[in-house]
Amino acid sequence: MTPPGTREDCIHFGEKRVVATVLLLLALTLSAYAQVVTPVEGESWLEHLHRAFDETSMGKSSGVYGPAAPMPSEWPPPHSALQLSNKFTGQSTTLYGSDLYRLKCQGCHGASGMGAPSEINSVIDPVRATSARMYIERMKKVGMEVTWKDAASLAKQAKGMLLDRLHKGGTDMPSPNPSLTDAEVRSLFAYLQQLAGIPSAEKRQVPVVEPPLRVGEHIVKSTCHICHASVGENPSPEGLLEGQIPPLNSLTSRLSLNEFVTKVTVGAPVLEGSPAIPMRGRMPVFTYLTPDEAADAYLYLSLYPPHN
Ligand code: HEC
Numbered sequence: 141m142t143p144p145g146t147r148e149d150c151i152h153f154g155e156k157r158v159v160a161t162v163l164l165l166l167a168l169t170l171s172a173y174a175q176v177v178t179p180v181e182g183e184s185w186l187e188h189l190h191r192a193f194d195e196t197s198m199g200k201s202s203g204v205y206g207p208a209a210p211m212p213s214e215w216p217p218p219h220s221a222l223q224l225s226n227k228f229t230g231q232s233t234t235l236y237g238s239d240l241y242r243l244k245c246q247g248c249h250g251a252s253g254m255g256a257p258s259e260i261n262s263v264i265d266p267v268r269a270t271s272a273r274m275y276i277e278r279m280k281k282v283g284m285e286v287t288w289k290d291a292a293s294l295a296k297q298a299k300g301m302l303l304d305r306l307h308k309g310g311t312d313m314p315s316p317n318p319s320l321t322d323a324e325v326r327s328l329f330a331y332l333q334q335l336a337g338i339p340s341a342e343k344r345q346v347p348v349v350e351p352p353l354r355v356g357e358h359i360v361k362s363t364c365h366i367c368h369a370s371v372g373e374n375p376s377p378e379g380l381l382e383g384q385i386p387p388l389n390s391l392t393s394r395l396s397l398n399e400f401v402t403k404v405t406v407g408a409p410v411l412e413g414s415p416a417i418p419m420r421g422r423m424p425v426f427t428y429l430t431p432d433e434a435a436d437a438y439l440y441l442s443l444y445p446p447h448n
């Protein structure tokens with residue numbers, strides 16, 4: 141006769157083990173996220189620089205300002221379905237340096253890397269300077285011979301300066317936030333070289349795998365935080381007309397996920413003034429962000445509430 145309870149205990153034990161394993165995996169995943177992902181905090185970059193919204197090109201590289209103010213008969217707009225791909229399952233995505241550049245640099249430096257002189261310098265020359273071969277060729281064109289050794293030493297110095305900037309930013313450029321991991325630096329550096337036209341750089345592109353919350357964190361901290369402060373009062377339509385910018389901690393309550401993704405990727409009118417009427421608004425449209433990426437930003441803002 142089997143001792144009473146053995147079989148049951150066994151099954152029980154088995155189930156407990158499964159539950160324990162799942163909990164452990166979950167805890168590990170969460171702690172991996174928690175180590176990297178933190179809430180956005182503090183004043184906006186424009187507030188930090190004391191630079192007025194109308195006097196800067198920062199964050200405005202798309203140059204697109206959303207749909208014109210609608211006619212009263214067109215308001216409120218018909219409900220449009222959210223165009224998220226079925227990739228948006230909360231799973232990690234593979235990013236290349238070109239993606240990191242879009243999420244973290246393009247808002248200021250533009251798709252070409254040229255920036256907006258004289259306020260935002262071009263990234264191209266400092267990146268070209270990291271190629272000894274390019275330096276030698278450039279010097280040859282103006283009739284100067286340089287040794288490979290001299291060129292290599294100058295290139296190394298230039299690379300050191302560029303990597304330094306990728307960690308610390310500049311006087312008017314924020315330090316990349318969240319700070320880049322070594323893998324992200326390698327990936328971004330390879331893309332900057334491709335952008336600057338360094339021969340065969342396109343063959344050296346490096347992928348990095350990132351969870352959606354990290355993608356959201358990159359976008360919010362590096363792009364949205366240029367103009368939006370982390371916390372503050374949720375402005376009324378009158379406040380918006382006077383130029384107030386809603387803080388990041390108000391965005392997920394101001395708009396639904398659907399409205400948010402629309403505002404960010406294709407633009408949407410906002411209610412301004414008293415009485416409140418729909419207007420075009422002043423926020424640039426981030427035509428180069430995908431709906432999935434905008435949704436990652438929403439998810440990040442919801443799960444990591446911004447603080448002071
Ligand atoms: C908020 C706007 C902003 C963002 C975002 C930004 N930059 Fe900049 N960047 C600037 C400004 C302004 C300058 C010039 C002034 C300075 O050096 O602080 C600059 C300068 C540079 C320079 C040096 C140019 C020179 O002439 O030496 C490089 C390289 C650069 N940025 C790369 C990047 C990269 C790579 C990223 C993304 C990780 C990035 N920037 C994100 C605003 C920005």
Ligand code: HEC
Pocket residue numbers: 198199200247359360363364365366367368380384385386391394395400403404409410411420421422423424426437
């Ligand atoms: C160049 C400055 C600037 C940047 C960068 C910026 N915004 Fe905005 N944002 C504004 C302004 C100004 C408003 C006020 C409404 C308007 O003028 O369109 C606004 C409003 C909003 C609203 C609220 C709209 C409403 O109807 O209540 C959302 C949501 C929003 N921004 C999301 C974002 C996200 C997400 C990012 C980053 C991808 C971002 N913004 C980057 C300037 C900016």
